[in-house]
Amino acid sequence: MPRSTRQARHAAAAAHRPVRLQDIADSLGVSMITVSRALSQPHKVSPALRERIVAAADRMGYVPNHSAQALASARSRTVLVQVPSLSNIVFIDLLESVGRVLQTAGYHMLICNTHYRGAGDWERVRNYLKHKPDGLLLTGSHLAEQAATLASSLALPVVFMMAGLDDPVTQAPELAEFVGFSQVQAGRAMTEHLLAQGHRRIAFVGAQLDVRVLQRHQGYLQAMAQAGAEPLEIMDERPSSMAMGASLLTRLRQRHADCTAVFFCNDDLALGALSQCHALGVRVPHDMAVAGFNDLPAAAFAVPTLTSVHTPRARVGERAAQRLLRLMDGEAPLAQPVHDLGFELRVRASA
Amino acid sequence: MPRSTRQARHAAAAAHRPVRLQDIADSLGVSMITVSRALSQPHKVSPALRERIVAAADRMGYVPNHSAQALASARSRTVLVQVPSLSNIVFIDLLESVGRVLQTAGYHMLICNTHYRGAGDWERVRNYLKHKPDGLLLTGSHLAEQAATLASSLALPVVFMMAGLDDPVTQAPELAEFVGFSQVQAGRAMTEHLLAQGHRRIAFVGAQLDVRVLQRHQGYLQAMAQAGAEPLEIMDERPSSMAMGASLLTRLRQRHADCTAVFFCNDDLALGALSQCHALGVRVPHDMAVAGFNDLPAAAFAVPTLTSVHTPRARVGERAAQRLLRLMDGEAPLAQPVHDLGFELRVRASA
DNA sequence: CTGAAAGCGCTAACAC
DNA sequence: GTGTTAGCGCTTTCAG
Numbered sequence: 226m227p228r229s230t231r232q233a234r235h236a237a238a239a240a241h242r243p244v245r246l247q248d249i250a251d252s253l254g255v256s257m258i259t260v261s262r263a264l265s266q267p268h269k270v271s272p273a274l275r276e277r278i279v280a281a282a283d284r285m286g287y288v289p290n291h292s293a294q295a296l297a298s299a300r301s302r303t304v305l306v307q308v309p310s311l312s313n314i315v316f317i318d319l320l321e322s323v324g325r326v327l328q329t330a331g332y333h334m335l336i337c338n339t340h341y342r343g344a345g346d347w348e349r350v351r352n353y354l355k356h357k358p359d360g361l362l363l364t365g366s367h368l369a370e371q372a373a374t375l376a377s378s379l380a381l382p383v384v385f386m387m388a389g390l391d392d393p394v395t396q397a398p399e400l401a402e403f404v405g406f407s408q409v410q411a412g413r414a415m416t417e418h419l420l421a422q423g424h425r426r427i428a429f430v431g432a433q434l435d436v437r438v439l440q441r442h443q444g445y446l447q448a449m450a451q452a453g454a455e456p457l458e459i460m461d462e463r464p465s466s467m468a469m470g471a472s473l474l475t476r477l478r479q480r481h482a483d484c485t486a487v488f489f490c491n492d493d494l495a496l497g498a499l500s501q502c503h504a505l506g507v508r509v510p511h512d513m514a515v516a517g518f519n520d521l522p523a524a525a526f527a528v529p530t531l532t533s534v535h536t537p538r539a540r541v542g543e544r545a546a547q548r549l550l551r552l553m554d555g556e557a558p559l560a561q562p563v564h565d566l567g568f569e570l571r572v573r574a575s576a
Numbered sequence: 577m578p579r580s581t582r583q584a585r586h587a588a589a590a591a592h593r594p595v596r597l598q599d600i601a602d603s604l605g606v607s608m609i610t611v612s613r614a615l616s617q618p619h620k621v622s623p624a625l626r627e628r629i630v631a632a633a634d635r636m637g638y639v640p641n642h643s644a645q646a647l648a649s650a651r652s653r654t655v656l657v658q659v660p661s662l663s664n665i666v667f668i669d670l671l672e673s674v675g676r677v678l679q680t681a682g683y684h685m686l687i688c689n690t691h692y693r694g695a696g697d698w699e700r701v702r703n704y705l706k707h708k709p710d711g712l713l714l715t716g717s718h719l720a721e722q723a724a725t726l727a728s729s730l731a732l733p734v735v736f737m738m739a740g741l742d743d744p745v746t747q748a749p750e751l752a753e754f755v756g757f758s759q760v761q762a763g764r765a766m767t768e769h770l771l772a773q774g775h776r777r778i779a780f781v782g783a784q785l786d787v788r789v790l791q792r793h794q795g796y797l798q799a800m801a802q803a804g805a806e807p808l809e810i811m812d813e814r815p816s817s818m819a820m821g822a823s824l825l826t827r828l829r830q831r832h833a834d835c836t837a838v839f840f841c842n843d844d845l846a847l848g849a850l851s852q853c854h855a856l857g858v859r860v861p862h863d864m865a866v867a868g869f870n871d872l873p874a875a876a877f878a879v880p881t882l883t884s885v886h887t888p889r890a891r892v893g894e895r896a897a898q899r900l901l902r903l904m905d906g907e908a909p910l911a912q913p914v915h916d917l918g919f920e921l922r923v924r925a926s927a
Numbered sequence: 928c929t930g931a932a933a934g935c936g937c938t939a940a941c942a943c
Numbered sequence: 944g945t946g947t948t949a950g951c952g953c954t955t956t957c958a959g
Contacts (some may be wrong), residue, residue, distance in 0.1 A: 243730070245936060256777075256946050259937065271944060291706040292646040293936035296951045301643065311672045321662045325688055333704070336687055338675055355642040356684070379594070393777035467877045500877035526818045528879050596952060607930050612954065622928065644952035647935050 341552030382552030412444025424486035470497025492517035514576035529574035673893030687914030763795025821848025843868035865927035880925035
């Protein structure tokens with residue numbers, strides 16, 4: 226930092242130095258610790274004094290110093306929440322509900338966006354550990370192994386969201402639980418729905434091939450195999466988007482002209498495809514049935530309305546946060562640490 | 577905390593106590609401060625020693641304690657970012673780009689979701705000040721006044737996002753800048769476009785009436801007044817959504833049957849309305865022209881494609897973060913502290 | 928280039 | 944119910 230800056234900063238600080246506990250204590254002629262208690266453990270201070278202290282703190286504009294609190298108490302009241310992306314509404318809903326629960330409990334949320342880096346995810350998460358979170362909320366079981374080494378050595382509770390239902394995680398941390406639903410079963414259920422409609426030439430189209438997409442794909446394969454139908458797939462690693470859905474639909478029509486139904490790994494792709502069908506004059510579902518996954522708000526308003534799998538994102542976040550709060554409170558993990566919140570097929574006009 | 581819990585925690589901590597600078601120093605027979613410097617100001621330590629220290633830190637699994645760093649250095653390397661909602665993609669895009677810039681610069685982001693509380697927003701923000709952020713990124717000028725008192729007394733730099741272009745903020749903090757575009761002008765431009773198409777009976781439909789929506793409405797009113805057209809409005813305080821758009825469209829048709837064009841305050845409403853038009857057999861744009869605002873990805877894929885105003889959200893976040901970094905670095909605010917990043921009309925099929 | 932001393936603001940533990 | 948003492952892990956002086 227340049228010299229002049231430091232001086233300026235110092236001058237400002239000197240002019241308006243933040244109020245500390247000691248300042249309040251001095252102004253009232255009591256000890257600092259009493260002020261501390263009055264503010265954070267009110268029942269330990271006599272009502273009369275407590276009131277005077279709270280009033281003084283208010284008047285003087287006291288703002289606690291979180292770093293000092295965390296350092297002295299060895300509790301940061303902070304939870305590290307990892308998500309692979311902010312562009313996917315699934316994770317936004319997760320963050321929203323997690324945030325609500327944690328906020329109510331007086332915890333703050335540190336968000337780590339790993340940008341779908343896959344293998345590099347852990348490095349990102351690691352970078353946030355310096356904040357000494359009291360607990361971890363992770364999406365995706367691919368972090369389980371590393372989290373295990375870390376969390377068990379630090380005795381840090383972890384809850385995995387949207388994971389652990391399909392691949393019973395062997396390397397999981399001791400203080401861990403899992404909240405989600407079975408992506409495999411969900412993929413399977415949708416495929417079975419399409420089969421039940423009489424379709425045999427059913428394609429699976431995936432993009433942004435992360436763990437969850439591959440699991441849905443597995444479910445698709447299982448259902449197709451069981452029905453003795455030949456799988457038709459288009460898998461593209463590039464990020465998912467409506468534009469991508471439109472272009473994949475075109476590719477699908479070229480590559481598998483006889484295909485009568487398509488199961489997209491998410492609604493963004495499906496919605497883009499729906500739009501492309503309209504543009505190409507492909508009638509949905511008459512010429513081609515289209516299904517998605519996640520049940521975005523837009524699915525029910527598409528033309529035609531989109532058949533999809535509704536996933537309990539908000540409830541996953543809520544439950545995960547609630548469980549983590551208990552674990553951070555010292556409770557032992559449940560004997561059955563896997564919470565299956567299920568999913569629902571939403572059959573609409575497109576398939 | 578129950579007694580047993582505390583003991584368990586303590587036992588675990590004793591077993592695997594986190595590595596401190598002192599531990600590394602001891603293992604190498606140097607002083608703690610040298611280790612500190614080797615890790616955070618490498619140029620101040622001889623290359624040979626530095627290398628040994630870094631290796632040891634790595635081997636021992638050292639993780640710095642952010643609270644201790646912040647407390648000792650009086651810099652938290654944390655930025656408080658306030659958004660009114662996570663359900664609105666506008667703010668997600670903002671967070672995404674802000675996050676990218678800050679992460680690169682080694683800052684962490686503390687997200688404060690104020691849930692469109694309006695007047696209560698400041699209380700929420702206040703609650704995060706205990707983390708002693710080095711800077712503030714706020715959305716909405718309604719926080720300017722309170723931020724001014726606070727920030728100037730704390731010498732905290734602030735950048736306002738999506739604000740300050742319409743209502744020259746008088747009470748702004750000294751160390752403040754503004755990044756956004758004129759919502760009023762944007763609302764006006766869209767209305768003028770509809771007027772230019774020959775429409776006279778143009779309605780404005782708003783929901784979730786926050787500052788920005790009201791500003792767009794102002795622009796609409798200005799354009800209508802200038803054209804000598806009578807304004808038709810439906811304003812609903814409830815949260816915005818596609819479902820709400822559908823129901824507001826119905827209400828509009830009932831209340832103003834002769835209306836030929838409608839300007840929705842955002843794309844969510846407009847997309848829901850488009851769907852409802854389809855359901856009601858209202859041909860767009862023939863029977864009714866429909867326009868939105870924000871240019872969501874879905875706008876270009878709607879049927880028919882949706883005319884909207886494209887807003888530079890990602891660029892706003894990026895610029896705001898960049899400017900805040902400079903301010904936190906001690907630079908003086910620009911003489912012209914208002915950054916107008918403009919907007920673009922995206923004329924498509926619906927209007 | 929390296930080190931010693933002091934202290935950031937707060938809370939845990941133990942008095943009284 | 945209130946106070947005293949000590950220390951959390953690190954960085955900032957200021958010395959050499």
